[in-house]
Amino acid sequence: MTKNAIRIGGASGYWGDSAMAVPQLLAGGSLDYLVFDYLAEITMSILARARVRDPEAGYATDFVTAALAPNLGAIAAQGVRVISNAGGVNPVACGAAVRALVEKAGLTLKVAVITGDDLLPCAAELAQGGLTEMFTDEAFPPVDRIASLNAYLGAFPIAAALDAGADIVITGRCVDSAVTLGACIHAFGWSREDYDRLASGSLAGHVLECGPQATGGNFTDWECVAARIAEIGYPIAEITPDGDFTVSKPAGTGGGVSVGTVSEQMLYEIGDPQDYALPDVSCDFSQVTIMPAGPDQVFVSGARGAPPPEKYKASLTWQDGWRAGLYLSFYGLDAARKAQSFADAAIARAGAILGKLNAPPFSETSTEILGNECQFGTFGQSRDAREVVLKLAAKHADAAGAGLLLREAAGLGLASPPGLSGFQGGRPKPSPVIRLFSCLCPRPMVDVRIELDGKSLDYAEPPLGNARAPNPVRPEPPAKPDTSSGSVRVPLIALAWGRSGDKGNHANIGIIARDPEFLPALWHGLSTDIVTERFAHFLEGPVERFYLPGSHAINFLLHDVLGGGGIASLRNDPQGKGYAQILLATPIEIPTLLAQRFNLTEAMA
Template identity: 60%
Template sequence: MPNKSTRIGGASGYWGESAMATPQLLDAGVDYLVYDYLAEITMSIMARAHAKDPAAGFAGDFISAVLKPHGQAIAAQGVKVIANAGGVNPAACGEAARALIREQGLNLKVAVITGDNLLGERDAIAAAAPTEMFTGAAFPDKEKIASINAYLGAFPIARALAEGADIVITGRCVDSAVTLGACIHEFGWSASDHDLLASGSLAGHLLECGPQATGGNYTDWEDAGDISNIGYPIGTVSADGSFTITKPEGTGGCVTVGTVSEQMLYEIGDPQAYMLPDVVCDFSNVEIVQTGPDMVRVSPAQGYPAPDHYKTCLTYGEGFRGGTYMSFYGFDAARKAQKFCDNVFARANRILRGHNLGDYSETSVELIGAESQFGDYAEVNEPREVVAKIAAKHSEAAAIGILLRELTGLGLATPPGLSGFSGARAKPSPIVRLFSYLTPKDAVTITIDVDGKKIAFREAEGQAFDPAAITRPQPPQTPDEPDATVTVPQIQLAWARSGDKGNKANIGVIARDPAYLPYIWAALTPESVAKRFGHFIEGGADAAKIEKYYMPGSHAINFLIDAVLGGGGVASIRNDAQGKGYGQILLAHPVTIPAALADKLDDQKGISR
């Protein structure tokens, strides 16, 4: 077994992604295809669809765009398929898959894993009234709840594979579980193999967002080349937990230390306590090395025993939101746009009062191309073109409808330069908020249905996690200031990737060269980062809302910023409600380095000095 390995292709990162990955990865030759379709908002959308139609509530494109056109090739090549395409209705997804398999005359066994969907226990959960695990907020009105799902792990998937399943369909599991389940099955890893489970989870974390590991969303984006034909990632995982990341030959994109490091830091909090149902992961000492063109080797991670609870995410409705984008160009474009937005709200507010609807609970105006994204650090000199994003929240859909009507109704009274491209007028949409809490593992009943054979699965109990057990690495020593220095934007010294964690945002910063890291560490203090994002943080530039973590293995820093996304997801009316561009803001942060070290920058990417 020490030399055994398995090839796993990451074929989907979200519901609605391009269908190009499956044939590409089948042609490249893989043992497993894994698909991640779900996010918290996706669950609420599927829950609403299921409420209208009992046969709906799953990712239909898994059937229509994966199994229907490629089922014959999957069967012929003996490729195993694992997907959380079940959404809130994995049984219906499984039946659709089985019907298609019968229609095509294939010999493929389908397993369906259920137990994550706790919506049927809503009343009992509401009576227990757990508080929100991050903010301490009270339990929401149970009548407004759209979905409740515990995040299951990988061991049920491994058991389904052991029962002979060729296709495994789950509801809500953690994103990386579709990969880890394959590894557990292939290598016989047990619940006590904490380091191996953490390593397999890291492989899954790198594959779960598809081409984000192969040049998508990459700081050095031009290196990705032909993204119309971007390659999807393949992880070749070994029994010792190490693995390589590559992509199919002849495809666009790139696999580099930068692309893989960025994805490792994407959407994580404490890198030494990345909590999953099967293991608590420590990524701090993971090393990432280029071993060839478009091939990167990742060393094993470390792990702690699994927690004794499942993270459980509940979504609920909280009124409505709406807005749109309008552009202005010419002289004084920003001032014209601001005046337009101010007067739209003035007119809409008068109508609200006339209908006794009350004020908007939150409004937002962002002038994109002016100073809205970079705050006090924007370097804009009388822009000649801006896009005004204007939005609001209200408890009543009618109030949002009034705003959207006045946005277009003021069109003939505006300052000059109004323009835009649109079809039908925007409509009010529900605000869906996220509420996270913990469910004891023994309170969740998991069932595996392998073509009619039903197996009750019992999860290992786990144990309470003790953060005091973590040994934190010593941070880089603050360098002595040399006689001659050069100040450069951070993009010349580092890669960065950002994402959302509810109403928090994380920003991972990876030094292009280990020699740069002490200077980056010294420059990026909680205070300086808070100041740079003060226009986004609720309450202003509060350094207490910044957590800073050191990852010596990858020469990286991870920042976690609290209360910075205006609620996050579709609860937010921000232009960037998921913090996807926050890394770009931090890459403009100045860093002072010795003049002698600046010679290394000549061959680096980024803004010219």
């Protein structure tokens, strides 16, 4: 029997998220499901290294020890079902640990484990097939350097495990939103061809997947929620059979749910909003509307779907040398020039030693002086800042070479310009450079299997059919605003919210108009040329711009801007999390009458 609605709590956004989420959601959520997202490309490489050291490791242990162990009794008593990708690169071991926990607690919860995403045994076959990186066309990396290779599974295996009676479902690598979509498919009986509903369920999962980022975390208007940020509520989505959903949080918790918080999360880490491709559906979020529905509640509708891609996306991580870096501070007169002099000397010293050893030079060095003039355009502190932080880093083919920079930087401590300081906790150590390689693999190569308490379930992925996603019809952008009666310049933050994140070596910046009347000025004031100029210091590729009229938003995709991204990068912000904050300082020209009507005169640039 199909339910009228299901309530799903988003209890984890990454490996290391707070343990406060589960008891909070159980106490105030009236939930049907708890979903947990632990995995990112960096996490997969860390878990893969852990499994090499210990065959029983390789999963998110916090899921067992912090999320389930203290709360398993309440989960069972309330009949809440749990779905998690905590399996990482070893979902079987994670399932065994959870079953041991259930047995110790004297409970009868059924635990399902989904496997098939791990393609590491197929690495040589894929390499021989001439497979290249899907975004850069780079050659397949050396097989002996690969740390992990996983296909992004979809939601139908999760639904099948729930159909079979699983109370707890553990997967390896799946798309982040699949843990939510799987619950929807099970509860509502959605089919492979229910594309709009699948897209809506995926959007609900996308909103939940980063936990409190939907309830005030990382929010542009952070001061609105700062007073009780320590008690921030985790998000809840109440989803109906047609896919529309309401976002809320447990009563009495901190943070806040608003059009701004949920809109920011919708745009977080997406590229083309009309071609958000997942294993189960290709999503179009351009016409999604996000409306107030009560205190700390918003209603989301309007997602559209089309057939999914013919192939699975796979994520490969591989080691490409070593990196080393450290932070130091300089304060007092000429702090920035002193920091730059120190950095130049440390790199020169280490480079000279490499030369004497006939070793290759550093493959890349990075010097960032934080607190100095902002590196992105002209917005930031002045060059005469009296206190700065120096971030110094380098890459080398081997660990000893990378470590030379750390050694020589430490050795300059008594020979540096005056004003050197910093919190000391021992010299940092070199770490592997882990690069991401994204590719497409044939679906038949992925053998999805489901095991429920020792019994293998009979499962086959639903066929895709012959239909393919059409090319998106781009919405007509807004007309240029009329400034014939005069115009003024105000900072973008007075007109919009913003959120940014990473897509491999790319970054996206979502800009959402605070009021629909601001959108024409935003569209015409934020060209790709303007964004290119703001990020010229790091930008190596083009900038794309997309229009989302439903949510009064614009999404920018900046190609090749993160220095490799993740732990392949030497940047202070290798995932672009603060890029929106840079762009929000941009002055935007708006009609004077509009500024007066919205009392924006005090914000004039």
